[in-house]
Amino acid sequence: xxxxxxxGAGFIGLAxxxxxxxxxxxxxxxxxxxxxxxxxxxxxxxxxxxxxIPVNNPSVFRDLxxxxxxxxxxxxxxxxxxxxxxxxxxxFMMSSLPRRYEASAGALAALLGHAQGGYAPLLANGExxxxxxxRECLYLYSSGASFEGARAALDLRRQLGVGFDVxxxxxxRALEPSLAPIFERGVLFSDSWHFSDPQGFLQTLxxxxxxxxxxxERATVGTLQPHPDGVSVTAEGRERRFSHVxxxxxxxxxxxARQCGDSVPLDTERGYHVRYPGAQxxxxxxxxxxxxxxxxxxxxxxxxxxxxxxLGGFSTTRNRSLIDxxxxxxxxxxxxxxxxxxxxxxxxxxLPDGVPVLGRSRASERVIYAxxxxxxxxxxAGVSGRIVADLIARRTPPLDLAPYAATRF
Ligand SMILES: Cc1cc2nc3c(=O)[nH]c(=O)nc-3n(C[C@H](O)[C@H](O)[C@H](O)COP(=O)(O)OP(=O)(O)OC[C@H]3O[C@@H](n4cnc5c(N)ncnc54)[C@H](O)[C@@H]3O)c2cc1C
Numbered sequence: 001x002x003x004x005x006x007x008g009a010g011f012i013g014l015a016x017x018x019x020x021x022x023x024x025x026x027x028x029x030x031x032x033x034x035x036x037x038x039x040x041x042x043x044x045x046x047x048x049x050x051x052x053i054p055v056n057n058p059s060v061f062r063d064l065x066x067x068x069x070x071x072x073x074x075x076x077x078x079x080x081x082x083x084x085x086x087x088x089x090x091x092f093m094m095s096s097l098p099r100r101y102e103a104s105a106g107a108l109a110a111l112l113g114h115a116q117g118g119y120a121p122l123l124a125n126g127e128x129x130x131x132x133x134x135r136e137c138l139y140l141y142s143s144g145a146s147f148e149g150a151r152a153a154l155d156l157r158r159q160l161g162v163g164f165d166v167x168x169x170x171x172x173r174a175l176e177p178s179l180a181p182i183f184e185r186g187v188l189f190s191d192s193w194h195f196s197d198p199q200g201f202l203q204t205l206x207x208x209x210x211x212x213x214x215x216x217e218r219a220t221v222g223t224l225q226p227h228p229d230g231v232s233v234t235a236e237g238r239e240r241r242f243s244h245v246x247x248x249x250x251x252x253x254x255x256x257a258r259q260c261g262d263s264v265p266l267d268t269e270r271g272y273h274v275r276y277p278g279a280q281x282x283x284x285x286x287x288x289x290x291x292x293x294x295x296x297x298x299x300x301x302x303x304x305x306x307x308x309x310x311l312g313g314f315s316t317t318r319n320r321s322l323i324d325x326x327x328x329x330x331x332x333x334x335x336x337x338x339x340x341x342x343x344x345x346x347x348x349x350x351l352p353d354g355v356p357v358l359g360r361s362r363a364s365e366r367v368i369y370a371x372x373x374x375x376x377x378x379x380x381a382g383v384s385g386r387i388v389a390d391l392i393a394r395r396t397p398p399l400d401l402a403p404y405a406a407t408r409f
Contacts, residue, residue, distance in 0.1 A: 002028035004392065005233050005242040007221045007256070009033075010040035011198075011377045012370050013248035014205050015385030017214055018122060020246075023389050026213060028242070030235055032220040036202035038250050039377060042273045042344035044295035044306035045198045046137055046286045048379045049116060050162040050189040052109035053153045054354025055269070055309060055374070056095040062149075072325060074293025078312030085311055088267045091352035091409075100353065102156070107355045107403035109160035111380060114398045116191075118383025127208065131201040133298070135285035137192040138167075138175065140183040140333075146291050147185040154187065163190040178282040180335050183289075194286050196300040198378060221249075224259050226364030244366045244392050251314070251349035253357075253371035260361035262406040266372055268314065268347040273306035274326045274340035282336055292329040303337070305330040309348075318345050350374040351409075358387050358404040368392065369406055 004020055006013045009031035017027045031037070067075035077085070095104060123129045141147035157164070167186035173179060175188075195201050210216065219235040224245055231245040247256045251268040280298040288295045294307025308322045323343045331337045351357065351372045361367035368391050370384045383398070390397040 002026040002215050003243045004028070004246065005030060005231070005240075006246040006248055007031075007233070008038070008248035008250060009035045009206070009216070010038045010248065010250055011036070011202065011381035012250070012373060012384050013246070014202055014209070015122070015381035016246050016248055016370055016388040017209055018205060019385035019389035020392065021209060021212060021214065022121060023393055025392070028215040028217060030217050030219055030221050030233070032218055034218065035206045036199045039346040039348050040202060041199055042304070042306065042346050043198055043378055044273070044286065044304065045195040045297045045299060045378065046295060047115070047193045047195075048137065048376060049112045049192060050137070050157060050164065051376055051379065052105050052112055052157060052160050052162065054101065054104045054108060056092050056104065056352065056354050057101045057153060058096055058098055059149065059153070060093070060096045071321070072292070074308040074322070074325065076308070076310045076312070076319065076322060078310065078315070081311065081313045084313060085267065088265050088352050089311070091265055095353040103403070104353045104355050105156055105160060108376070109162070110399050111356075111383060111404070112376070113161065114383040115379050117398070118381070118386050120382070122205065122382055125208070127204055128201060131195045131197055131204070132193050133196050134193045137189045137194070137286045137288065138172070139187045139189065139288040139290060140172065141185040141290050142182050143291065144184045150290065164188060165190075176283055176285070176287060178334055178336055179287070180333055182332070194297055195378070200300070224256055224367060226260060226361070226367055231364065231366050244368060246368045246370060246388050248370045250371055250377070251347040253349065253369070257357075257361065257369065257406055260367045261363035262361055263409065264357060264372070264406050265352055265409055267311070267350060269350045269374065270310035270312050271306065271346050271348055272308050272318070272322050272326055273304050273344045274323060274330070275302050275304050275342050276330070276337050276339075277302040277341050279303045279337055282334055287333070289329060289333055292325070294326055294329065296330055296334065305340070314347060316345070318343065348374050349377070356380065356384070356404060357406045358384060359401050359406060360391060362407060
């Protein structure tokens with residue numbers, strides 16, 4: 001019988017299961033959708049260890065009104081969702097004040113500092129390492145003014161230990177000749193990499209863990225009930241008892257926190273992707289366009305153009321204008337692109353301060369939270385899994401977990 005339940009089979013749940021199994025635990029994974037079908041399915045695939053600047057930062061006070069009203073903005077609000085979003089949005093604005101934003105950036109940088117080490121046990125495996133493409137990410141600015149507007153954030157990144165080079169337009173074209181000559185400045189982040197197929201990586205990891213005894217149940221977990229000596233999990237009418245439970249249900253995690261005595265203001269930043277099949281040879285690395293809020297990543301099946309932020313809850317209705325923005329803008333950046341053959345909507349799990357929740361629940365030390373990884377769940381999967389396993393083994397985690405506690409709200 002499995003002794004630990006992991007709820008959620010995305011990057012965070014799978015990495016947690018892998019770390020727990022390395023410690024010798026028997027694990028059962030629950031997810032009604034299968035493996036890697038949530039936000040983990042369609043992300044930009046970048047290992048973004050440099051991304052310690054959260055969306056909640058002081059520039060929102062300058063940019064938010066323009067973003068919310070402009071038709072080519074990558075940041076949108078579904079106005080009908082505003083009444084439900086208002087408490088989250090108020091906290092988000094408060095978290096964008098300089099002191100709080102710097103605290104969030106520091107907490108993210110500390111965690112990101114362990115991101116590569118967290119992946120090491122996974123990538124020591126050749127079958128998994130073959131999904132890694134070790135090319136630095138290039139982040140572009142089409143106007144000198146917006147690059148200047150980003151300077152303070154770049155300086156903070158450098159202070160927090162992120163290495164990068166600033167490139168002029170000729171250097172950008174020399175690196176990526178297929179780009180249109182519309183970019184004035186670029187930033188090349190050292191030591192970043194990307195996955196050629198994030199979902200393929202997760203499926204392969206799952207296959208290996210299943211061969212080692214991981215049990216998987218395609219079921220929705222409804223309730224958690226902590227007891228002194230274990231935790232009951234009820235999934236589709238069937239109750240089972242485990243010694244520990246890991247909550248890794250991404251944007252749907254607040255319900256379980258509530259059941260375990262914690263109120264977390266988790267909401268979602270919706271994001272989209274479009275895919276250009278067979279176009280991957282046009283670029284050699286992930287390329288972000290700052291003003292348009294997306295990455296173009298060369299993957300095994302084509303170029304994936306992924307990004308945008310839409311504050312709009314869990315409705316599955318897609319915003320056509322954001323899909324059009326991704327299509328139009330990527331063709332402007334890479335004129336040789338033809339027509340995308342599909343699009344996707346995903347739900348990033350986001351707390352208003354941009355910092356994930358990693359730690360024990362208030363009601364029971366047997367319930368471990370690992371959710372809220374916003375734009376960084378792929379990047380932070382390895383270290384999050386390691387922290388989950390450390391907590392259950394009562395080992396000292398690689399960093400102080402106070403900034404990631406659910407009780408901070
Ligand atoms: C457009 C876009 C681009 C992105 N690009 C990047 C990037 O380049 N790099 C990066 O690091 N991150 C990126 N991200 C963020 C990243 O994808 C997420 O942070 C990450 O996928 C979150 O992983 P997760 O395992 O927490 O959640 P998910 O992948 O959403 O998995 C949660 C799982 O829980 C399951 N679940 C929910 N409720 C229940 C229940 N009651 N019972 C059982 N199971 C349940 C769901 O079915 C789901 O499979 C991007 C996200 C988007 C949307």
